[in-house]
Amino acid sequence: MARNSKPPNGFVQRLNRRPALRWLFWLGVVSIILLLGWLFNSYRGDFYPPLDADSPWSLAFWVGEVVDWLVFQLDPLFDAIKWFTQTVLNGLEEFLLWLPWWSVLVLIMLPAWRLASIRVAIFTGAAIYFIGMLGLWELCMATLALIATAVLISVALGVPTGILSAHSDRIDNIVRPVLDVMQTMPAFVYLIPALMFFGIGTVPGVMATVIFAVPPAVRLTNLGIRQVPKDLVEAAHTFGSTDLQLLFKVQLPLALPSIMAGINQTIMLSLSMVVLAAMIAAGGLGREVIMALGQVDVGRGFVAGVAIVLVAMILDRVTQTLGRKKRGARTF
């Protein structure tokens, strides 16, 4: 932990300090890759084997086996997650649809005005009015509910993970590559297991969205906390703060702008998953795009696309300023 200013002693740091160990580690990684390549070669050593996912020698086969096994073993867990997510999602969606349209308008314009500016607020109102008039109101609310749920889950997972990564180089060294994989792995790839774990519908869509959108929340929370000036952390320790006091009284408030920037990114990434999530039957504006795609209906696709862009602009404008509008502007 960062309690005392010991030199960072994570795995990577130790590796970097010992060149011999570093080469050994590198050698290990390379040989594992080679070994796996050899092991999963369907034709025992031949290069250019046919791509045969059913062969018991293929990597695809084994990943499938593992996921099947997980689905079977962890069914109650996934059911619980599914139930929870579904409840939040449905609750939100029903609530948004139950509200009269003008109150939703006010509900979104008010924070836009307080957090950003009156101009952003008016633009927001106009955009939402436009979406409503095009007949996309219900779809738009469904999309908002989906994004809100995904963002809630992302923040609930991402911020604590970021805090842990900031406090321990070891955790950071594990989390970092995982985040890299989450961001670079094509979203379609994890749509499939999401589908298997949660069945068809909006929940796997939310989950896939979370996987895609959580990294910036983790990264920027981590960064924000690590960027808190060292002497402020020292000062907090000097006065006998506990780790929690340090976190809540010093680190989090100072990291807030960065965390907010992370949440803004998370929101934008969630929105970009809307269409993809619709491919596994998540509702909202995304489904409209998928339908238009199926029918090669340019107009229908365009209208839904414009609505998505407008929602994106609103969310971005409003949340971008979250971190900046704090009292006692930062001096460094």
Place this chain on the structure above:
Amino acid sequence: MSEAEEKPRVKISCQNVWKIFGTDPQNALNLIKEDMTKDEVLEQTGHVIAVRDVSFDVNEGEVFVIMGLSGSGKSTIVRCLNRLIEPTKGQILIDGADLAAMNEKELRMARRHKISMVFQHFALLPHRSIIDNVAYGLEVQGIDKAQRRKRASEVINMVGLKGWENSYPHELSGGMQQRVGLARALSVDPEILLMDEAFSALDPLIRRQMQDEFLSLISEVRKTIIFITHDLGEALKMGERIAIMKDGKIVQIGSPEEIVVEPADEYVTEFVRDVPRSKVVSVRNIMKEPAVTLYSWQGPKVALYEMRQNNAQYAFILDPGRRLRGVITADEARQAMKEGVIRLSKVVKGNALQIGPDQPIEEVIPLAAATDNPVAVIDADERLIGEVPRTELLLGMAGEETNNGTKQ
């Protein structure tokens, strides 16, 4: 320098403290040989010696200055004193309790109630108002809001920032921000105050003002103070004792005067070369045995004889308790003899300029210049302990070696 009535209590005791930065400090510790320099150690072991076998005691209520250039280890050693940095080896005793042996909770208690710190770059929390910054130490102790704010505003008054309670740090100048830093440290009423280059980041003018105010402040709230600085002038001004560090080692510990008058090695000599000696060298260092002392019951004839014997133009006249009664010049003695006076006590008119042994020369020079009377050094009981011939005063100012045996 004045001998205290009772032996002062040791508040902080550092015993053979080492701090080595690197992957395996304990192992490096074994590899380090006595005569290896810092660079050699770095080259051979890849470890950096920050603090090297440092020992010192700080007495209760003392201002102890640790002075050194950057990289000398002074900031590291001060952080060892509240375990912001863990020493590699050695003991640090605070009121006799071993700091290293404290568990997490005991350490927290010590930090909350015993040891406070003021930072070079203030380290104020930018998102908190001044009063909440000052109250931070009390807040983490769990003191309720009304009470801690009350205490905080008291301390804010004390450092002269009344009216700024609800401002934010970035609205204050550097000097004012450091007052907040000081107030924050004082708010918990610590026994020990660690000042880590507290005034170094301030403009010279503000710095001097802060030094003066700090000195008067701590004379009211008597605390044990460890003061870190890279500025010799500041060290000499603030410190009752000064430790000079170089390459992680302490090269000399002593009073400001000892440092200037008897530098331990070339390094310190080089350091103190440009110090105006008259600022730190005290009268004690240049005073001589009084040439002629007489008792008030003796007569002018004896006086004249003694003066002639010692080749002196005047004599100090003492009472039975060796307290200074006055001065008689040779002319006055001759006059008295003609008039047939028997006892000197009858004729003493003029008196000497009386100064204390611990006054710096600088203070005495203008006084001596304003009068023709001899300069007598008297102790707290008004006893004559020496005199300062005018030539010595001038030589002392010029920095000549003149002290010969009157030091105690």
